Amino acid sequence: MVEIEAVAVPVLRADCVSKSFGKVPVLFSINLDIYAGEVHALIGENGAGKTTLMKVLAGFHSPTSGQIYLDGEKVALPPNGETEKLGVVLIHQELNLAEQMSVEENVFLGREIMKGGVLDRAAMNAKVSEYLREIGLNISASDRVSDLSIAQKQMVEIIKAISRNARVLIMDEPTAVLTESETELFFQQVEHLKSKGVAIIFVSHKLGEVKSISDRVTVLRDGQWIGTHSVADLTLDAMARMMVGRELSDLFPPMNEIDVDAPVALEVNNLFAAGVEGVSFIQRQGEILGFSGLIGSGRSALFEAICGINPIYSGSVAVHGQARQFTSVAQARDAGIVYLTKDRKGKGLLLNQQMRPNLTLFSLPKFVKRFGIDRESEENALTRAIRRFDIRALDSGVNVGDLSGGNQQKLLLAKIMECDPSIVIIDEPTRGIDVGTKQQIYHFIAAIASEGVSVVVVSSEMPEVIGVSHRVIVMREGKIAGEVTGDAINEYEIVRYATGLKKESANV
Amino acid sequence: MSDKPASKKFSLAGMGVDLTTAGPAIALLILCVIGYLLNPAFISEGNISNLLTRSAFIGIIAIGATFVITSGGIDLSVGSMAAVIAGVMIITMNALVETIGSGVATVILGCLCAIILGIGAGYINGALTTKGKIEAFIVTLGTMGIFRSLVTYFADGGTLSLNFEIRGVYRPVYYDSFLGLPIPVWVFAVVAISGWLLLNRTAFGRYCTAIGSNESVAKYSAIKVDRVKTYTYIIQGLCVALATIIYVPRLGSASSSTGVLWELEAIAAVIIGGTVLKGGYGRIGGTILGALILTTIGNILNFTDMISNYLNGTMQGLIIIIAVWLQRGSAKN
Numbered sequence: 140m141v142e143i144e145a146v147a148v149p150v151l152r153a154d155c156v157s158k159s160f161g162k163v164p165v166l167f168s169i170n171l172d173i174y175a176g177e178v179h180a181l182i183g184e185n186g187a188g189k190t191t192l193m194k195v196l197a198g199f200h201s202p203t204s205g206q207i208y209l210d211g212e213k214v215a216l217p218p219n220g221e222t223e224k225l226g227v228v229l230i231h232q233e234l235n236l237a238e239q240m241s242v243e244e245n246v247f248l249g250r251e252i253m254k255g256g257v258l259d260r261a262a263m264n265a266k267v268s269e270y271l272r273e274i275g276l277n278i279s280a281s282d283r284v285s286d287l288s289i290a291q292k293q294m295v296e297i298i299k300a301i302s303r304n305a306r307v308l309i310m311d312e313p314t315a316v317l318t319e320s321e322t323e324l325f326f327q328q329v330e331h332l333k334s335k336g337v338a339i340i341f342v343s344h345k346l347g348e349v350k351s352i353s354d355r356v357t358v359l360r361d362g363q364w365i366g367t368h369s370v371a372d373l374t375l376d377a378m379a380r381m382m383v384g385r386e387l388s389d390l391f392p393p394m395n396e397i398d399v400d401a402p403v404a405l406e407v408n409n410l411f412a413a414g415v416e417g418v419s420f421i422q423r424q425g426e427i428l429g430f431s432g433l434i435g436s437g438r439s440a441l442f443e444a445i446c447g448i449n450p451i452y453s454g455s456v457a458v459h460g461q462a463r464q465f466t467s468v469a470q471a472r473d474a475g476i477v478y479l480t481k482d483r484k485g486k487g488l489l490l491n492q493q494m495r496p497n498l499t500l501f502s503l504p505k506f507v508k509r510f511g512i513d514r515e516s517e518e519n520a521l522t523r524a525i526r527r528f529d530i531r532a533l534d535s536g537v538n539v540g541d542l543s544g545g546n547q548q549k550l551l552l553a554k555i556m557e558c559d560p561s562i563v564i565i566d567e568p569t570r571g572i573d574v575g576t577k578q579q580i581y582h583f584i585a586a587i588a589s590e591g592v593s594v595v596v597v598s599s600e601m602p603e604v605i606g607v608s609h610r611v612i613v614m615r616e617g618k619i620a621g622e623v624t625g626d627a628i629n630e631y632e633i634v635r636y637a638t639g640l641k642k643e644s645a646n647v
Numbered sequence: 648m649s650d651k652p653a654s655k656k657f658s659l660a661g662m663g664v665d666l667t668t669a670g671p672a673i674a675l676l677i678l679c680v681i682g683y684l685l686n687p688a689f690i691s692e693g694n695i696s697n698l699l700t701r702s703a704f705i706g707i708i709a710i711g712a713t714f715v716i717t718s719g720g721i722d723l724s725v726g727s728m729a730a731v732i733a734g735v736m737i738i739t740m741n742a743l744v745e746t747i748g749s750g751v752a753t754v755i756l757g758c759l760c761a762i763i764l765g766i767g768a769g770y771i772n773g774a775l776t777t778k779g780k781i782e783a784f785i786v787t788l789g790t791m792g793i794f795r796s797l798v799t800y801f802a803d804g805g806t807l808s809l810n811f812e813i814r815g816v817y818r819p820v821y822y823d824s825f826l827g828l829p830i831p832v833w834v835f836a837v838v839a840i841s842g843w844l845l846l847n848r849t850a851f852g853r854y855c856t857a858i859g860s861n862e863s864v865a866k867y868s869a870i871k872v873d874r875v876k877t878y879t880y881i882i883q884g885l886c887v888a889l890a891t892i893i894y895v896p897r898l899g900s901a902s903s904s905t906g907v908l909w910e911l912e913a914i915a916a917v918i919i920g921g922t923v924l925k926g927g928y929g930r931i932g933g934t935i936l937g938a939l940i941l942t943t944i945g946n947i948l949n950f951t952d953m954i955s956n957y958l959n960g961t962m963q964g965l966i967i968i969i970a971v972w973l974q975r976g977s978a979k980n
Contacts, residue, residue: 468869486863501868503850511848
């Protein structure tokens with residue numbers, strides 16, 4: 140470990156911190172220390188435990204084992220954000236501002252300055268204006284937060300933190316939603332805070348930024364502490380390698396040879412939609428096409444546009460050689476192309492209903508006989524689905540919300556397969572489910588593809604994309620950053636595309 | 648299904664009775680026993696027939712409201728809508744007397760006019776909610792005011808009266824009986840059975856429930872959410888039109904006080920019947936019982952001097968609050 144000032148005591152230190160949710164361990168014995176005036180980056184793949192660690196450091200989660208030291212003294216951090224009083228402030232990825240209130244009101248929310256029993260607006264306004272001037276932000280204290288840009292809102296969060304005398308500022312992907320010029324402004328503020336002796340911990344997937352702004356970097360992988368290094372000692376490639384470096388097990392089924400002469404099932408040409416900027420690709424019949432990239436890189440947005448959930452601005456989509464532009468999910472379904480959402484609970488299943496109505500909801504017209512729903516064929520479909528996808532429920536009358544995540548995911552897969560699609564898009568096929576069920580789902584995907592169905596697997600878990608796909612397309616900022624096939628499919632390549640270290644043009 | 652509001656509240660739970668569906672039925676039964684004890688004339692054929700006829704208006708409207716509420720909406724405009732439909736219907740029929748006389752044709756045209764108006768008004772509510780993306784509460788609060796003021800305007804602040812000759816032709820629709828049951832009760836029964844089939848046996852009904860449960864899931868499940876929601880408001884409008892058609896011959900007039908507070912009675916009937924106000928679970932059978940319960944309370948108060956008839960609203964209010972309180976109880980379990 141590289142220490143900046145050998146004599147100094149770290150402001151905040153985590154010593155062998157572990158965290159489990161129920162029986163699921165998320166963090167294994169993590170060490171992290173942060174000094175005053177230091178910028179410390181936290182990097183790792185999705186699901187590596189970065190967010191959990193930050194929440195532990197800010198007191199939102201209490202560690203299952205291990206110790207937290209503040210100024211060298213053992214502390215039990217108070218829950219629910221009360222660590223702010225100790226000077227440790229976490230700025231969430233989803234900003235916590237009251238949109239309809241002014242900047243001044245937000246900054247002083249919950250600790251308003253009072254005079255004679257009423258709000259002393261003048262005093263608060265003066266203070267906030269001073270902060271704004273100091274930080275060089277060109278907005279007024281009385282501006283309404285909902286009128287600000289995302290970058291400005293983030294600055295308001297930071298001002299809020301400074302006004303609470305924050306000594307440690309923990310930020311979850313602060314630059315994910317910022318444009319390049321906004322990021323620059325943000326970094327100026329970070330430098331400014333640093334010079335005032337504030338310790339800053341931040342998560343970023345953009346390794347270039349990490350390299351340019353931070354002093355030290357800690358790498359997490361699968362909840363394990365991989366190492367803490369001075370940024371000067373690490374190249375970007377070394378960082379990417381530390382983030383990845385994992386063996387693939389036999390979690391995945393053997394892959395079918397793809398028929399290179401198979402007809403094209405899906406062809407997308409220069410597609411523009413919300414969050415999608417000029418994407419083109421083709422997919423052959425029976426091919427499993429992986430889509431990798433960071434969260435927010437436009438993968439879900441792309442397929443939601445293709446399947447008629449969100450509007451297409453321009454560009455073309457051809458399904459089985461026929462140009463199509465779907466304006467509803469029903470049209471896409473009838474053309475044989477279906478999308479399985481990654482938000483199982485919010486968009487996938489009716490949790491307060493039983494399995495039968497959930498299974499048939501997507502393809503309900505198929506079950507209508509003489510105006511009414513044919514219960515018998517619904518029951519038969521459920522029996523078939525339970526057998527085919529190995530859905531385990533105590534009895535078929537339970538509410539779907541009471542099933543385990545894995546069984547919910549299997550039911551969701553059964554639901555979209557019920558309409559016999561020819562192209563299936565599965566977004567995050569195994570989010571939040573156990574390894575055993577994951578393996579089953581990978582086998583289902585392989586089986587579906589071997590029947591001639593084209594499968595798109597959108598996933599943030601790299602081993603998954605690599606393990607199941609014939610070919611992987613990597614997206615970054617709404618565009619296709621690169622494509623990897625055959626032996627070239629490895630995490631290192633994908634990470635380099637996803638983080639912008641490698642551009643497609645460099646590959647050609 | 649999952650809602651068992653009464654199971655912990657009544658000792659009957661131990662007897663294996665499914666209080667989910669039985670709750671409102673038991674409440675109605677208890678009310679009837681009370682009514683009989685207070686005055687044996689309560690169960691006379693005349694009173695029962697009168698009670699059912701009175702329930703028909705609110706009941707029919709409440710069946711429409713069950714669809715709207717099940718799919719996560721609300722329609723506050725139904726009372727005013729009934730008033731404006733009644734008003735326009737009377738104006739139309741009176742006008743037709745001069746051209747085609749006071750025969751059955753005039754009445755049929757008047758009824759057609761009512762149905763078109765009901766469907767149109769429902770479509771406006773639905774389109775503003777879905778295409779206009781305005782909350783249903785606000786849209787229907789607005790149309791409630793508009794419809795109410797329109798009927799006042801048409802009646803010039805007074806009362807619109809149906810032509811005396813047509814009244815004679817139209818009268819049987821409210822006052823006559825068929826196979827021993829008054830015509831309004833038949834209409835109520837037909838609407839109830841159709842509503843039950845539509846909600847429980849068709850894809851449309853399933854879609855309503857799905858949308859009320861979780862609109863995002865419905866959208867991702869290839870359901871045309873906007874269209875289905877608009878249809879629920881159209882069904883509501885149609886139900887209001889039918890209720891108005893059987894209501895007009897009763898008094899033969901319409902004024903600004905026609906149908907006042909019907910929206911609240913209809914919503915109350917739906918909620919008492921076990922339909923969840925935030926959507927996702929609807930029961931037509933419960934709604935019918937709810938409408939009967941509300942009418943029975945008023946009827947019993949007419950039969951007794953113990954409680955003033957003016958306290959009708961108090962009794963209804965208490966029943967609504969108790970019904971929802973029992974629903975909440977189930978949420979905690």
